[in-house]
Amino acid sequence: xxxxxETGKVAAYHDGxxxxxxxxxxxxxxxxxxxxxxxxxxxxxxxxxxxxxxxPRMPEDALERLRARCARARERSxxxxxxxxxxxxxxxxxACLVLFYREPSAQPSGIARIARNEVLESxxxxxxxxxxxxxxxxxxxxxxxxxxxxxxxxx
Amino acid sequence: MARIRDLSLLRRAGNGxxxxxxxxxxxxxxxxxxxxxxxxxRQDDAEEIVQETFLAAFRQLRTFREEASVGxxxxxxxxxxxxxARRSRGRRRTVPISEVSGGPDDDAALEPVSNGSxxxxxxxxxxxxxxxxxxxxxxxxLREFEGRxxxxxxxxxxxxxxxxxxxxxxxxxxxxxxxxxxxx
Ligand SMILES: [Zn+2]
Numbered sequence: 001x002x003x004x005x006e007t008g009k010v011a012a013y014h015d016g017x018x019x020x021x022x023x024x025x026x027x028x029x030x031x032x033x034x035x036x037x038x039x040x041x042x043x044x045x046x047x048x049x050x051x052x053x054x055x056p057r058m059p060e061d062a063l064e065r066l067r068a069r070c071a072r073a074r075e076r077s078x079x080x081x082x083x084x085x086x087x088x089x090x091x092x093x094x095a096c097l098v099l100f101y102r103e104p105s106a107q108p109s110g111i112a113r114i115a116r117n118e119v120l121e122s123x124x125x126x127x128x129x130x131x132x133x134x135x136x137x138x139x140x141x142x143x144x145x146x147x148x149x150x151x152x153x154x155x
Numbered sequence: 156m157a158r159i160r161d162l163s164l165l166r167r168a169g170n171g172x173x174x175x176x177x178x179x180x181x182x183x184x185x186x187x188x189x190x191x192x193x194x195x196x197r198q199d200d201a202e203e204i205v206q207e208t209f210l211a212a213f214r215q216l217r218t219f220r221e222e223a224s225v226g227x228x229x230x231x232x233x234x235x236x237x238x239x240a241r242r243s244r245g246r247r248r249t250v251p252i253s254e255v256s257g258g259p260d261d262d263a264a265l266e267p268v269s270n271g272s273x274x275x276x277x278x279x280x281x282x283x284x285x286x287x288x289x290x291x292x293x294x295x296x297l298r299e300f301e302g303r304x305x306x307x308x309x310x311x312x313x314x315x316x317x318x319x320x321x322x323x324x325x326x327x328x329x330x331x332x333x334x335x336x337x338x339x
Contacts, residue, residue, distance in 0.1 A: 011320075011323065011324060011327070012305075012320070015298065015304075015305070015323075016304075017304065017305050042331065042338065043327065045338050046327060046330060046331060046334065046338060047299055049278060049334060049337055049338065050278075050280065050295070050299045050300070050330075051299060051300070052278075053278040053279075053280035054280070055188075055189025055190070055192060055193060055280065055281070055300070056188065056189055056192045056198055056201070056281060057185050057188065057189070058184045058185050058187075058188035058189075058201075058202075058205065059202075062188070062202045062205075063180060063184055065202070065206070066180060066184060066202075066205060066206050066209060067173075067176060067177070067180065069206050069210070070168075070176060070206075070209055070210065070213065071171070071173075073210050073213070074169075074171050074213070
């Protein structure tokens with residue numbers, strides 16, 4: 001059985017992957033080569049057979065499930081964003097209080113110090129238990145700040 | 156223009172606009188579903204893959220390059236989701252239905268089936284593709300159904316262009332064997 005060294009390029013020709021010059025050269029070659037023209041005809045038949053086949057269509061109820069799942073994912077991401085904002089806001093509030101109470105001119109009495117720590121705890125806790133993962137990080141950070149603050153005030 | 160329209164639909168859908176989502180899904184869901192079926196060679200994973208594709212698209216909206224088309228971008232995400240589904244299926248080590256029920260015989264050519272319509276011969280393309288290896292399936296689907304260039308396929312799959320060419324060559328050889336009754 002005879003072979004042609006150009007047959008390997010027929011697929012690239014068929015797929016439009018040759019440079020314009022190479023494409024024209026191959027076109028002329030295929031016209032005069034029985035092996036390559038048969039190869040091209042077979043590739044064309046295969047492509048048109050595959051492309052004429054019907055791919056399955058998405059079932060109607062699957063479309064509805066897709067819509068519902070995207071809506072749920074969006075709601076969850078909105079809730080997460082809101083929780084993160086709340087936690088960050090609480091963190092900022094704590095930081096402001098820390099700065100305020102560190103002012104040397106405002107030396108607190110013991111009772112006032114306890115009251116203040118309660119305020120701080122409550123600010124922190126309000127962002128705490130229900131918050132999501134990111135928010136929880138903020139919560140832990142705020143707890144550290146409160147602990148740190150209590151130590152400093154207590155010395 | 157269609158490109159800009161699609162992009163605005165994608166953004167609005169990502170922000171919860173139901174009408175935009177409906178239009179976007181109407182335009183792409185069928186095509187993505189068909190692709191998912193042909194990439195996995197089965198219909199049961201396709202729905203999940205299409206869902207994951209839309210969710211990933213909304214999450215990654217910021218990475219979308221405006222010069223790309225939404226269809227091409229969604230396809231690229233879907234190819235990755237399908238590969239991921241295949242890997243997790245592999246980890247779960249489920250037994251394919253074909254092995255349980257003595258399904259497709261790998262070496263036999265497919266007999267043309269008549270569906271009683273005027274066309275006479277109907278090709279169950281998902282069934283055919285299921286007989287290819289996942290890697291051969293990917294290149295065939297992206298080339299024959301999506302009309303992607305070798306370079307685009309190489310980028311989508313993260314393999315060299317030469318690998319795309321050789322996989323495509325072997326995949327077509329296999330398809331010519333499997334489909335000889337249709338092609339003669
Ligand atoms: Zn030749």
